[in-house]
Amino acid sequence: MRDQVALGALAIVAGVLVGIVLFVPFVAVSYRRRGGLTFGRFALWFSLLVYVLAIWTYTLLPLPSPESIRCAGVNLDPLDFVGDIRGAISRGSPLTDPAVLQLVLNVMLFLPLGFFVRGLFRRGILVALLSGFGLSLFIECTQLTGVWGLYPCAYRVFDVVDLMTNTLGAVLGVTLALLLPRAMRVRDGERIDADRPRPVTSLRRLIGMLCDLLVVGLGSTAILLPWQIVDVLLRGSDAAADDDAIAQLVANLVLIVVTLTWTLVTGRTPGNAAVQLRYTGSRLPSALARIVRYVGGIGGFQLLNLLPGEYGSWLVPLFVLVSFILVFPTRTHRGLPGLVSGQRLVDARAADEREPVAADS
Known part of the structure; x- marks a missing residue:
């Protein structure tokens, strides 16, 4: 039981x-295809992500060491x-x-x-049946082939009964979703005018700010991680640790150039x-307004991160706090930029x- 709880926690952490x-691409696609982002739809997609990872962890993990495995058999009796x-x-x-519980x-x-299948993709019983059978078959084949050749033989039984019960579960799930009262169903089938302008709300503005922070944070990681891996492989961990500050500075400068260029061009x-x-x-002038706006937004955050630790450690959080607060009282939630x-x-x-528009009084 403890192992199952640990695997569930692993799936949630991995899902997060x-x-x-995937948050920024998800937000961008949602606003372009659906005109906006709702909490319910976000929660459904995040639940699907965690569910897929949970399936992976429960059916494949923990991976045994090759020396400890015992080759499992095959059950083809339905x-x-x-x-x-x-x-x-x-x-x-x-x-x-235990057999019945399984x-x-x-x-x-x-x-x-x-x-x-029903809530996100608006499909019915046939698609659920095929999806359940296909996913279950993929899992069983993964186990049958020893994780596609990673192990010399299967360490879990290929069981045709699992195919049947898994498929039955998917069919029952979509049937229950179809039987829900209309008021409780996910409203995803109506026609949506994605090109219709929507109000500029404080939440929408905050989501955009969060996306900017994630782009900078994930971009920094994408630059630093390969750098550090190569540095450790070539020079060892002790020598590589001495260059962490230089690597961080280079990553920050690269991202400043990228985000500033993006802002100036778009x-x-x-x-x-x-x-x-x-x-x-x-x-x-248009170009100057974009530069000033950049410095008042994500650019200010990036530039303050270049300061020495004793200054940046309090100026960066202060800048983020002021930026957050100014979203609410300013007209159209335009904030500091x-x-x-x-x-x-x-x-x-x-x-x-x-x-031209006047500044807030």
């Missing part, structure tokens, strides 16, 4: 990490479970018998797949582009407005 990496049920009944313990768990494991930060927002109306550039924030799909 993968979700962080009625094998009948004997298990009869035996459990004859012993008077059908509800606690059958129930196999069904329950694939119930969420049916819900996702007129928007990556976060603003993800949530379909843009700034408009300024007395400043809009204040310093004298611009306001609009939906990127709205008609172009070029008249």
